[in-house]
Amino acid sequence: MVNGSLDYGKAEAEFMYLLNNEIDKFNAFFMEQEEDFVIRHKELPQRIQKVIDKWGPNGTQPSEMEYKEEMAKIRKEIVNFHGEMVLLMNYSNVNYTGLAKILKKYDKRTGGVLRLPVIQKVLEQPFFTTDLISKLVKECETTIESVFPPLRKKRNGGKMAVPGEGIFKNTVAALLTMQEIRRGSSTYSHFSLPPLNLPDFDVIQSLQVPSPIPIP
Amino acid sequence: MEAKPALSIQRSGAGQISNFGASAALSSSFPVLPTPLQETCPKFSDSQHVALNREFMQRPPAVVSPLSSNSGVVGHIFSSSSGFSTDLHFSSVQLQEKHPRQSPFISQSTSSGKSAVLPNSVDSRVLQSTASSQFNKENNDSWCTDTLPDFLDFPMSTTILNGQLDGSNSGGIAIPSEDLSKPNDWQDWADQLITDNDALATDWNGLLADASVADPEPKASYQISQQSTSVSTQQPHISQQLSVPGTPGEICTNGGQSSSANAAPGKQRMRWTPELHEAFVEAVNKLGGSERATPKGVLKLMKVEGLTIYHVKSHLQKYRTARYKPETTEGATRFNLFAINSMLFMFLDHFSSSFPVQTVKSMMVCSCVTSSASFNVRVKLLSFPLLQVIEFFFFSFVVFSVMESSEKKPASIDELSSLDLKTGIEITEALRLQMEVQKRLHEQLEIQRNLQLRIEEQGRYLQMMFEKQCKSGVDLLKGSSSASENPSKESTDDKVQNSSAKDNLVLDADKKETKGETAKTSGETSLLAAEKQKAVLENSEASVGGTSDLPPTKRAKVDE
Numbered sequence: 165m166v167n168g169s170l171d172y173g174k175a176e177a178e179f180m181y182l183l184n185n186e187i188d189k190f191n192a193f194f195m196e197q198e199e200d201f202v203i204r205h206k207e208l209p210q211r212i213q214k215v216i217d218k219w220g221p222n223g224t225q226p227s228e229m230e231y232k233e234e235m236a237k238i239r240k241e242i243v244n245f246h247g248e249m250v251l252l253m254n255y256s257n258v259n260y261t262g263l264a265k266i267l268k269k270y271d272k273r274t275g276g277v278l279r280l281p282v283i284q285k286v287l288e289q290p291f292f293t294t295d296l297i298s299k300l301v302k303e304c305e306t307t308i309e310s311v312f313p314p315l316r317k318k319r320n321g322g323k324m325a326v327p328g329e330g331i332f333k334n335t336v337a338a339l340l341t342m343q344e345i346r347r348g349s350s351t352y353s354h355f356s357l358p359p360l361n362l363p364d365f366d367v368i369q370s371l372q373v374p375s376p377i378p379i380p
Numbered sequence: 381m382e383a384k385p386a387l388s389i390q391r392s393g394a395g396q397i398s399n400f401g402a403s404a405a406l407s408s409s410f411p412v413l414p415t416p417l418q419e420t421c422p423k424f425s426d427s428q429h430v431a432l433n434r435e436f437m438q439r440p441p442a443v444v445s446p447l448s449s450n451s452g453v454v455g456h457i458f459s460s461s462s463g464f465s466t467d468l469h470f471s472s473v474q475l476q477e478k479h480p481r482q483s484p485f486i487s488q489s490t491s492s493g494k495s496a497v498l499p500n501s502v503d504s505r506v507l508q509s510t511a512s513s514q515f516n517k518e519n520n521d522s523w524c525t526d527t528l529p530d531f532l533d534f535p536m537s538t539t540i541l542n543g544q545l546d547g548s549n550s551g552g553i554a555i556p557s558e559d560l561s562k563p564n565d566w567q568d569w570a571d572q573l574i575t576d577n578d579a580l581a582t583d584w585n586g587l588l589a590d591a592s593v594a595d596p597e598p599k600a601s602y603q604i605s606q607q608s609t610s611v612s613t614q615q616p617h618i619s620q621q622l623s624v625p626g627t628p629g630e631i632c633t634n635g636g637q638s639s640s641a642n643a644a645p646g647k648q649r650m651r652w653t654p655e656l657h658e659a660f661v662e663a664v665n666k667l668g669g670s671e672r673a674t675p676k677g678v679l680k681l682m683k684v685e686g687l688t689i690y691h692v693k694s695h696l697q698k699y700r701t702a703r704y705k706p707e708t709t710e711g712a713t714r715f716n717l718f719a720i721n722s723m724l725f726m727f728l729d730h731f732s733s734s735f736p737v738q739t740v741k742s743m744m745v746c747s748c749v750t751s752s753a754s755f756n757v758r759v760k761l762l763s764f765p766l767l768q769v770i771e772f773f774f775f776s777f778v779v780f781s782v783m784e785s786s787e788k789k790p791a792s793i794d795e796l797s798s799l800d801l802k803t804g805i806e807i808t809e810a811l812r813l814q815m816e817v818q819k820r821l822h823e824q825l826e827i828q829r830n831l832q833l834r835i836e837e838q839g840r841y842l843q844m845m846f847e848k849q850c851k852s853g854v855d856l857l858k859g860s861s862s863a864s865e866n867p868s869k870e871s872t873d874d875k876v877q878n879s880s881a882k883d884n885l886v887l888d889a890d891k892k893e894t895k896g897e898t899a900k901t902s903g904e905t906s907l908l909a910a911e912k913q914k915a916v917l918e919n920s921e922a923s924v925g926g927t928s929d930l931p932p933t934k935r936a937k938v939d940e
Contacts, residue, residue: 192649199652199695203702206657236804243811243818250822257825260832280843283836290651294829300654301822308815313808332814339821342828357831360824371817 176278179270183263183282187289190259194291197252204245205300209307212238239311246304247331253294253301254338260292261345336371650691659684660695670700 215238217223219231263286267279286292339362346360362368652660663681667673675692682692 195649195651199650200698200702202652202654202657203695203699206654206661207702232804236807239808239811243814247814247818250818250825253825253829254821257828257832264832280839284840287833287836296653298822298826305819312812332817335814335817335821339817339824342821342824346828357828357835360828362820362824368817368820371813 172274175274176276180278180282183266187263187286187291190256190291191289194252194256197248198297201245201249201252201297201300205304208238208242208245208304212307212311235311239308242304242308242311244331246301246308247335249297249301249304251331251334251338253297254342256291256294256297258338258341260286332371336368339368648686648688650687650695652695656684657695660692660699664696664699670696670703 215231215234218225219227219234221228221231223231264279264283267282270276271279343360343362346357650656659682660678663678664670664673666681667677673696675689675696678696679687679689679692
């Protein structure tokens with residue numbers, strides 16, 4: 165019996181060790197990115213102001229073409245910046261979900277009681293406390309409103325320009341993945357999230373660009 | 381080569397010469413190996429061994445053969461250092477005692493013999509709660525014998541350890557070879573570790589300042605900080621748990637590994653808040669701008685507790701990059717490359733009639749090669765850029781075809797400029813779409829996060845209720861309260877399906893009692909109560925989800 169508990173303790177310690185390594189990785193990456201975002205978040209409005217001051221209508225060197233060009237660049241950048249921050253939040257969420265599932269599985273397989281205390285600790289980890297990022301995202305949204313030209317009511321025919329680059333693709337993939345994860349499963353319990361019903365599901369799915377990497 | 385490290389160790393050790401002596405003896409005498417191994421068992425309380433181990437750990441595998449037997453010992457000792465770090469987390473009272481001290485990291489070493497990464501303090505707490513002291517003591521006796529079998533695997537373990545180092549840190553193997561050519565670093569680095577230990581009982585902030593001054597080399601310090609992070613991270617973790625996330629200058633302890641290939645991450649990972657960053661910017665501006673400001677100066681000006689020069693250095697580097705090369709930030713890079721490719725395709729279509737096909741093709745290839753070449757150096761696979769290239773071809777083609785499907789005109793500058801204008805509008809529309817999707821994802825993430833938080837709260841509440849019920853259940857029904865969470869959960873699942881959750885608690889308890897499952901009953905009664913709340917919770921969540929989904933659809937309609 166003693167040996168059995170010894171082995172169990174060892175296995176649990178090993179499991180916790182691996183888990184903590186992963187948590188360390190999450191935290192490191194998350195904080196690295198967060199730092200970057202804090203810096204960029206501060207810099208972007210300054211850049212916008214600089215462009216307006218230099219090439220704007222009342223600027224030192226008013227030039228409509230330059231102004232338009234620079235504003236276009238800034239718009240792309242700011243939208244991508246917003247996208248990156250949202251994807252970081254997604255990163256945090258997906259990893260949390262993963263950890264929760266792993267712990268649940270561990271408890272199921274080994275009859276352990278790790279889930280509750282460990283997940284409480286995880287909730288306090290830096291990578292899950294995304295309040296700052298959320299705040300930055302909201303502030304970014306307001307900045308975007310100011311940078312974009314006023315909304316045009318009509319769209320050209322049925323054509324829809326699709327931004328196909330990395331961040332957009334990842335965003336679409338993230339939304340669809342979230343829906344997939346939250347589908348009802350065999351292990352659905354009162355600890356599971358309710359199913360996600362995106363109203364524009366088919367639209368979003370159509371935006372999903374097929375992957376060039378063949379998945380067998 | 382072997383003599384050098386031994387010498388440097390002896391030079392640097394002040395009060396720990398005896399242990400260094402033992403270690404030096406280790407390095408010089410191979411046949412004596414099994415006995416030093418036994419000797420080192422009780423000496424693990426000493427961080428100098430940790431220092432020695434880390435030295436050996438950094439040696440590249442090529443040099444392993446003469447040191448092979450040592451590194452085997454070292455490899456094992458190193459793994460125990462991982463336990464050593466959890467040790468520090470336990471109160472300083474425990475540091476005085478040897479037995480309990482060894483025991484936690486015994487379980488660590490046996491479980492993590494192969495990894496170079498040091499554990500988090502979360503781990504140590506769980507260990508405290510889960511691993512019984514009995515288990516530890518028993519293991520203690522068997523530990524020394526356990527080391528021998530591991531020791532036999534030593535050539536494997538070192539390579540694995542090095543491999544782990546590489547796997548977990550980019551460029552891990554490259555650094556040790558550099559270290560060989562800089563023996564001076566060893567001394568600094570050993571000094572640094574000594575100061576670490578001295579400062580254990582004293583002020584941690586002082587320690588960090590000292591350590592940062594002692595080590596000038598960023599790369600060496602990168603490696604050191606990786607491996608010695610846990611030594612310094614455990615203590616501040618206590619304060620971290622208490623600190624409010626909003627305060628500027630919060631030090632986070634989970635800096636065991638830095639996945640960045642950039643400059644030294646420092647002993648701990650700093651959580652840069654906007655307030656802290658503002659203070660940083662102020663200091664930089666006072667010193668004359670980001671180009672002229674030095675990390676030391678900024679550090680002095682900022683006067684923030686716990687901020688090291690490493691933090692400032694890396695932050696300054698990022699700041700400079702962000703200011704002067706905004707297009708090198710990741711997202712922008714990819715988008716710019718995409719834009720380049722899409723523009724290229726547009727030009728190709730217009731000029732293909734006038735230019736020979738070969739030129740066109742070579743232009744395409746050139747642009748794609750340059751775009752793939754400018755990718756982040758962190759990308760290791762050669763095939764990865766190629767896939768990205770393919771991706772860009774595809775995406776740019778898609779956008780191009782979408783934008784150009786209606787008209788094709790002969791090339792002329794006027795046409796191009798109007799095309800640019802049209803492209804500009806299309807791009808803006810595309811950006812708006814991107815924003816919508818991003819906002820949607822953001823909303824969903826917020827909702828999901830709140831749900832998760834509430835679910836965990838519920839879980840805690842359930843647990844509490846269950847424990848209370850168990851206690852009262854034992855008293856009243858004299859049944860064993862051995863029902864763990866799992867059977868309770870399963871019974872709850874059944875309940876969910878039967879949806880009889882709204883019944884009177886007492887009635888259900890009576891019903892169940894007749895079945896004779898006393899322990900389960902006590903669990904179920906508590907779960908039923910919580911379940912009601914859960915059902916209410918789910919209803920409210922569904923409505924929240926519903927209402928928040930409505931605004932996006934409304935917005936989408938407005939756009940059109």
